[in-house]
Amino acid sequence: MFKMHKASFMLATLALTSLLLIALPVPSTHATGTPAYTVTELSLGGESYAYFDHSSGQIVGYSDTSSGGNHAFLYDANGLHDLTLGGMYSSITRINAAGQIIGQSRTSGGQNHAFLYSDGQITELSLGGSSSVAKAITASGMVIGESLNSTGGRYAFVYDSTGMHQVSLGGASSEVKDTNASGQIVGQALTSAGAEHSYIFSSGTATDLGTLGGSYTHAEYINASGQVTGSSQTSGGEEHAFLYSGGTMTDLGTLGGTLSFATGINASGYVVGQSDATGGTARLAFIYKDGQMTQLALGGDFSNAVILTDAGQVMGEADTTDTDPVGGQTIRHAFLYNSTGLHELSLGGANSDAYGINSSGQVIGRAYTVDGESHAFLYSSGTMTDLGTLAGPNSSADNFTASGKITGSSQTVAVDGYEDVFHSHCFMYSNGTMTDISLADTASDSYILAVNNSDHVLGYEYTSGGDERAFVYNGTSAHQLLLSGSFSYPGNINSAGAAVGSSEMTGGAMHALVYDDSVTQDLNDLIDANSGWELNTGDDISDDGLILGTGTSVNGEYRAFLLTPATTP
Secondary structure: OOEEOOHHHOOOOOOOOOOOOOOOOOOOOOOOOOOOEEEEEEOOEEEEEEEEEOOOOEEEEEEEEOOOOEEEEEEEOOEEEEEOEEEEEEEEEEEOOOOOEEEEEEEOOOOEEEEEEEOOEEEEEOEEEEEEEEEEEOOOOOEEEEEEEOOOOEEEEEEEOOEEEEEOEEEEEEEEEEEOOOOOEEEEEEEOOOOEEEEEEEOOEEEEOOOEEEEEEEEEEEOOOOOEEEEEEEOOOOEEEEEEEOOEEEEOOOEEEEEEEEEEEOOOOOEEEEEEEOOOOOEEEEEEEOOEEEEEOOOOOEEEEEEEOOOOOEEEEEEEEEEOOOOOOEEEEEEEEEOOEEEEEOEEEEEEEEEEEOOOOOEEEEEEEOOOOEEEEEEEOOEEEEEEOOOOOOEEEEEEOOOOOEEEEEEEEEEOOEEEEEEEEEEEEEOOEEEEOOOOOOOOEEEEEEEOOOOOEEEEEEOOOOOEEEEEEOOOOEEEEOOOOOOEEEEEEOOOOOEEEEEEOOOOOEEEEEEEOOEEEEHHHHOOOOOOOEEEEEEEEOOOOOEEEEEEOOOOOEEEEEEEEOOOO
16 A cells, blocks of 8 residues: 555545455344344443444444443453453554454553553553553554653554564654554654664664765655655755665655655655755655656646555646636646646636545546536546536535445535525436435435445435435435434445434434345344343444444443344244
């Protein structure tokens, strides 16, 4: 995977990772009258909430404790595990595919320390000081973080099968900037002479990357091959982007000015960043590959590389030389750089914005037309396609699905009494057609919550009457998730299109629901009527039919629950 500054701009497709290869159907009440599900309470003594970590298959959550704290927990075949170092509070930071968990916990002595939970054991991760934080965990269980030591210095650390390792270049501190899947890390550290250098830590050793001749280096990103990029001071006092590879630091130069810095690196060692141009009045994006820095700009004084793919494509934004005649602002357009050059993404109007790029190099976003409307677009193989709208003036393409379809939102009809304010519906675009995937209420507003790998959509809609309604779009039509009241809320959807949520009942109570194959059922009707539970919310559903939610337990207290499909007699 590429490493990218402004990671919030990387809009990935909303797709849930399967826990099993085949998703099982949701059971209904058995013909014999036996319950379809058994109920298990998930709590450490107080109110609680649970969710699936879909990458590992773990059931985790948070619970108030009988002593007044709030702890993270794990539930597995061996029961409920309190993830704590003895204090009042704990939280989960990451879980790897093997189900190993890192997090943060207050200790019995009042300190805030990182922890690793693995194979039933919780390990405190600290260099001896009052606080520590775990930032990443590899597939093998190596943990990377930062900790105060016994003398008050803050250092990066690596924890592996041999114990804790303090990362240092001999000075009073060090920090983590980035890590790769192999457990190599880069960051900054003070040397014994007090200089601020960068390091790469690999196989138990921290290596000083050196500088470009000046006094400091700031390493920011590392790829899977251990190549590192960032910026460093030169012997002439300028700051330049660099690439560190094979033990050698290369000065990437500038676009004519005195400053450049890196904002990302991909698997091939291509680097993107920004550089001042000659004269220092323009700051422009660049890509460095094959020993050459190439300017990425559309004629204006600013450009920025937002996403760098492993295929070497760059999606970004840039000022042009044109001015919007309406607002007087410089027109800024999205761009795509690929093997055929730099491509300006425009529908002929003022600004444009790119929101996503897929593995085929197609780009989606929104762009103004010559009529002043803002429309969703698809850029593919050199062609800009206006995706149109759902009858209103504006639309936006936001995400690719797993199969390459496009989801987004479009304005529809004007809000009653406000001719310039429009309702908005979510859509799916495929084969030249934009399909409204909302419920039938035209004067409503709908939103996408999740899309599974089969392009089934879980969403919610505010009706013309002001009620929120959860729905599932199953590829052909939208189905309302509602029991007997006037509003409902979505929970989650699995890979087969089964979904959970919650619905108001006629009397005002909230009940958990499950939807499957166009049928919505009250989960309270699918458990033992004498269980003592009232199931209020359906929050998550796995591919093997497990359901998590919250409800009122036997003791009349609000608790997380796990529903497990009962064995058919």
